Amino acid sequence: MPIEEPSWNCPVVALDGPSASGKSTLARALAKALGWFYLGSGDWYRALTWAALRKGVNPSSPQALLDTFSSIQVLGHPDGSVDVDGRILDAELRAPQIDQAVCDVADHGVVREALNSRMREFRSAPEVKGIVADGRDAGSVIFPDACLKVFIDAGVDARASRRLAQVEAAGVDTTIADVRRALEERDSRDAARGASAPRPSSDGKVLDNSNLTVEEATGRLLSWVRPLLKEDPTTLS
Numbered sequence: 001m002p003i004e005e006p007s008w009n010c011p012v013v014a015l016d017g018p019s020a021s022g023k024s025t026l027a028r029a030l031a032k033a034l035g036w037f038y039l040g041s042g043d044w045y046r047a048l049t050w051a052a053l054r055k056g057v058n059p060s061s062p063q064a065l066l067d068t069f070s071s072i073q074v075l076g077h078p079d080g081s082v083d084v085d086g087r088i089l090d091a092e093l094r095a096p097q098i099d100q101a102v103c104d105v106a107d108h109g110v111v112r113e114a115l116n117s118r119m120r121e122f123r124s125a126p127e128v129k130g131i132v133a134d135g136r137d138a139g140s141v142i143f144p145d146a147c148l149k150v151f152i153d154a155g156v157d158a159r160a161s162r163r164l165a166q167v168e169a170a171g172v173d174t175t176i177a178d179v180r181r182a183l184e185e186r187d188s189r190d191a192a193r194g195a196s197a198p199r200p201s202s203d204g205k206v207l208d209n210s211n212l213t214v215e216e217a218t219g220r221l222l223s224w225v226r227p228l229l230k231e232d233p234t235t236l237s
């Protein structure tokens with residue numbers, strides 16, 4: 001698929017990493033600090049999964065998913081929230097049925113391409129000054145010309161503790177062992193996706209977020225991005 005020419009009117013910072021590494025929290029905080037749009041690519045996969053399940057579409061059928069995607073209107077808002085046909089989705093996207101089906105949806109290359117082209121359209125919206133995008137392949141595939149690519153990593157124990165706190169806050173009764181097992185399963189599904197598998201980029205940085213507070217990690221990211229924005233954009237790689 002042809003990649004859009006770099007749009008220096010709309011720089012992108014891409015934060016990728018495994019599940020529960022904290023990348024969405026950091027991407028939101030960074031977008032807020034910069035006054036940019038936040039684009040959580042995982043929520044776009046989840047929104048399509050939600051629409052497909054509602055229509056009774058089998059998440060293993062790429063054509064049925066593409067048909068579903070063309071039949072709905074998906075919009076992204078500056079804070080990263082996603083709406084489908086005018087309905088803002090939030091808790092719906094975290095439902096266990098979505099967790100189960102979203103990996104099937106994300107396994108289809110043609111579905112990934114359709115979502116990626118829609119996400120790239122954000123850059124041409126006049127009101128978007130810049131984008132902080134997160135996901136698994138935001139820097140490697142969606143926005144390969146991002147001015148800064150950071151792989152947000154964290155050990156599996158730190159990730160499991162974070163995910164357990166989120167799940168418990170949502171009122172779900174579970175154990176750290178179950179949460180850890182689910183994370184490891186998700187890691188191996190993600191790792192099997194070739195070019196879209198989460199991995200540090202050769203032209204990017206790695207931030208180990210196992211033991212940092214949100215403020216510390218956001219401060220580190222800002223210290224990397226601010227000098228880039230002062231440079232002549234055409235010199236950025």
Ligand code: C5P
Pocket residue numbers: 019041042043045046102103106134135136137138186190
């Ligand atoms: O980020 P989150 O865990 O909400 O993403 C949901 C799922 O969507 C992930 O498990 C992953 O399989 C898929 N995904 C992806 N590529 C992205 C973002 C998410 O494959 N860029």
